[in-house]
Amino acid sequence: MERIEHRACFGGWQDVYRHRSAVLGCDMSFAIYLPPQAQDGPVPVLYWLSGLTCSEQNFITKAGAQRYAAEHGIAIVCPDTSPRGDGVADADGYDLGKGAGFYVNATQAPWAAHYRMFDYVADELPALVEAQFPVSDARAISGHSMGGHGALVLALSKPGRYRSVSAFAPIVAPSLVPWGQKAFAAYLGDDRAAWAQYDASALITAAVEKLPVLIDQGEADEFLEVELQPWRLKDAADAAGHPVYLRMQPGYDHSYYFIASFIGEHIAHHAAALKA
Numbered sequence: 001m002e003r004i005e006h007r008a009c010f011g012g013w014q015d016v017y018r019h020r021s022a023v024l025g026c027d028m029s030f031a032i033y034l035p036p037q038a039q040d041g042p043v044p045v046l047y048w049l050s051g052l053t054c055s056e057q058n059f060i061t062k063a064g065a066q067r068y069a070a071e072h073g074i075a076i077v078c079p080d081t082s083p084r085g086d087g088v089a090d091a092d093g094y095d096l097g098k099g100a101g102f103y104v105n106a107t108q109a110p111w112a113a114h115y116r117m118f119d120y121v122a123d124e125l126p127a128l129v130e131a132q133f134p135v136s137d138a139r140a141i142s143g144h145s146m147g148g149h150g151a152l153v154l155a156l157s158k159p160g161r162y163r164s165v166s167a168f169a170p171i172v173a174p175s176l177v178p179w180g181q182k183a184f185a186a187y188l189g190d191d192r193a194a195w196a197q198y199d200a201s202a203l204i205t206a207a208v209e210k211l212p213v214l215i216d217q218g219e220a221d222e223f224l225e226v227e228l229q230p231w232r233l234k235d236a237a238d239a240a241g242h243p244v245y246l247r248m249q250p251g252y253d254h255s256y257y258f259i260a261s262f263i264g265e266h267i268a269h270h271a272a273a274l275k276a
Contacts, residue, residue: 001132004029010070011036014060023116023124026085030077030125031056032133033066037073044138044163044274045075045129046267049121049147049154052179053099056080059144062256068264072271075135079125081147083114095179096186102174103150104198106187115187118198122154122161140164140270144259145223149174152200152213152233159209164273166214166266168259169221172233173201179227201236204244212243214269216262218252 005016012035021028037043046069048059056078059065069076082088082101089110091097106115129135141162143151148170155165174180175195188194196202204213217230224230230246237244252258 001128005031009033009066012038012066012070014066016056019128021083021120021124023120024083025114026083026088028080028084028120029056030079031060032078032129033060033069033076034133035070035073035075038075038134042134042136043073043075044140045077045135046140046142046270046274047121047126047151048076048078049103049141049143049150050078050081051143051145051147052081053094054081054147055099058256059259062260063263064260065263065267068267072267074140074267074271074274075133077125077129079121082117088114091186096183100146100183102146102180102183102187102198103153104184104187107194108187108189111187117150118154121150122158138163138274140274142166142168142266142270143170144168145228145254146171146179148172148215149180149200153198153203155211155213156200156203156207157197159207162211163276164270165211166216166269168216168262168266169218169223169228169254170200170215170230170233171228172230173199175199175202176232177227177229201232204233204237204242205240207240207242210242212245213237214266215244215246216258216266217246217248218254218258219248219250220252221254221258223254
């Protein structure tokens with residue numbers, strides 16, 4: 001593992017590392033913010049999953065989260081959004097291939113060789129982080145758009161793995177919207193049962209652990225009606241008795257201006273659960 005960025009930030013350190021992923025079969029980069037409290041011992045960790053076209057850089061440079069992580073004594077880990085490298089399959093367009101891994105384990109050629117982001121985020125990356133850095137196994141997860149989809153699916157699929165979950169403008173029913181249908185058909189094939197295991201609105205109906213879900217959604221989001229449709233998750237959750245707190249925010253769009261406006265509240269939400 002090689003450290004490729006190292007910057008002081010709010011009394012802690014914002015670093016970026018590169019490592020060889022056995023799960024993905026390529027070199028991967030991830031960012032980690034270690035708050036000042038990490039100098040005195042292990043701290044809990046929030047995993048942040050970014051959206052389409054993003055890398056590990058977007059959240060750490062645009063969200064302003066380090067200030068709040070330092071206040072609460074929480075580390076933040078930001079993986080890339082897909083496998084990378086010359087030998088990794090790609091496609092034309094921003095919503096499939098590199099930068100668009102959708103946090104699934106692909107089963108179809110040519111994607112299956114590298115696109116196993118679910119296992120990478122769920123298992124390989126936390127094992128590496130917890131072995132190499134002063135963080136505990138108290139984990140939370142959050143994300144934006146495609147990453148919000150990933151955060152919800154991981155939390156719903158891995159009971160006991162995370163203490164809290166939240167999302168900004170998540171793709172809550174990928175099986176029913178164009179972004180998800182395109183990605184799932186390519187990565188998973190035509191079997192809709194395989195799609196359901198990565199669809200939060202399907203998973204929440206039978207979730208073993210009823211972990212409260214906090215979602216912020218901008219009412220002026222240009223993708224709200226076609227791609228996001230958060231009411232699908234809320235309706236499914238209400239029917240299943242699963243607590244989902246959907247906050248519709250007037251005037252806000254899909255951008256990092258939206259995320260930066262509410263990230264402090266999300267980190268406080270996670271801090272309460274991580275330190276309970």
